[in-house]
Amino acid sequence: MAKTYDYLFKLLLIGDSGVGKTCLLFRFSEDAFNTTFISTIGIDFKIRTIELDGKKIKLQIWDTAGQERFRTITTAYYRGAMGIMLVYDITNEKSFDNIKNWIRNIEEHASSDVERMILGNKCDMNEKRQVSKEKGEKLAIDYGIKFLETSAKSSINVEEAFFTLARDIMTKLNRKMNDNSSSGAGGPVKITENRSKKSSFFRCTLL
Amino acid sequence: MEPAAPSSPAPPAPAAPSSPSLSSSSPSSPSPPPAAAPGSAELVCAQGRNLKAVLCQRCGSRVLLPGAATFARRELLLPAMKKKAVAAAAASGGDVVREHWLVRDMFSFENVGFTRDVGNVKFLVCADCEAGPIGWHCLDDKDSFYVALERVAHE
Numbered sequence: 450m451a452k453t454y455d456y457l458f459k460l461l462l463i464g465d466s467g468v469g470k471t472c473l474l475f476r477f478s479e480d481a482f483n484t485t486f487i488s489t490i491g492i493d494f495k496i497r498t499i500e501l502d503g504k505k506i507k508l509q510i511w512d513t514a515g516q517e518r519f520r521t522i523t524t525a526y527y528r529g530a531m532g533i534m535l536v537y538d539i540t541n542e543k544s545f546d547n548i549k550n551w552i553r554n555i556e557e558h559a560s561s562d563v564e565r566m567i568l569g570n571k572c573d574m575n576e577k578r579q580v581s582k583e584k585g586e587k588l589a590i591d592y593g594i595k596f597l598e599t600s601a602k603s604s605i606n607v608e609e610a611f612f613t614l615a616r617d618i619m620t621k622l623n624r625k626m627n628d629n630s631s632s633g634a635g636g637p638v639k640i641t642e643n644r645s646k647k648s649s650f651f652r653c654t655l656l
Numbered sequence: 657m658e659p660a661a662p663s664s665p666a667p668p669a670p671a672a673p674s675s676p677s678l679s680s681s682s683p684s685s686p687s688p689p690p691a692a693a694p695g696s697a698e699l700v701c702a703q704g705r706n707l708k709a710v711l712c713q714r715c716g717s718r719v720l721l722p723g724a725a726t727f728a729r730r731e732l733l734l735p736a737m738k739k740k741a742v743a744a745a746a747a748s749g750g751d752v753v754r755e756h757w758l759v760r761d762m763f764s765f766e767n768v769g770f771t772r773d774v775g776n777v778k779f780l781v782c783a784d785c786e787a788g789p790i791g792w793h794c795l796d797d798k799d800s801f802y803v804a805l806e807r808v809a810h811e
Contacts, residue, residue: 453763453764487779487786487788492769492770493773495767495769495770496762496783497766497783
């Protein structure tokens, strides 16, 4: 069968244990089905399909699934990754401080041109907040990385985060392709800003 | 998401290893599509493909677009799709399922989750609510992904 998509991006979720990385992959964070069987073995990765500027993009999203506890995240895990979500918990200062260590880990092991994004998760829990939004923004600016506060529980910015990262990867790819074929055939790849047409990521479109 | 609830007496993992051996009793290549059972007949087109979209029974998440898979028969053992409390009461166990949607390219899926390896098998779950297992993939056959008809909805 012919290929039914335009792009395929491998994305990783990185961050301390308990910051809610796995929940970012749920549509129903609290209502996850979680059979004993499935929660025992754990999820390796998920495939999600999104549409961006009329292009069909397959995202293969990997969750560290607890390996971060043992600091065993190495080159093998990062291989082929085109985008990385760095996740901390706004109610846990330590997880925020560790973002710097995770960035160092990425610089050591991942491809140098991997797209990165910082997410301050659990922003629905404002009363327990330990890390201000400004602090998160400043860190992101220092590293030249995009930043969003998210809540997997309340579905705040989760979809936006994945769309933003996918868009950045796509833009980078298109730029590379243009550079490579600047003397050859084919005009520049046109990227139209049309966010209104985006398909729903975490909501199923019923017919 | 992490370990099993204390209420569950034993990890259900033992149910899984039997699936590869069970499946090996059937022919290695899936049987041809036309012989759809009465129940699945209206779901299969003349070319043996799925006429309707394949959705999660529980949350409606879109797993496959129409035409993305072919009908195939094969006996596979899938662990039960039950919630913790029920699963604990029912102990282990699974169902032998025979009718599947066979997908040849992993990226033909719209939305799906893959469990970690159980022996040489990965089970498929809903990407959105993690209901499952809804399907089966053996690492020895890189180009075959089975989704059990009776564990998904069609629309």
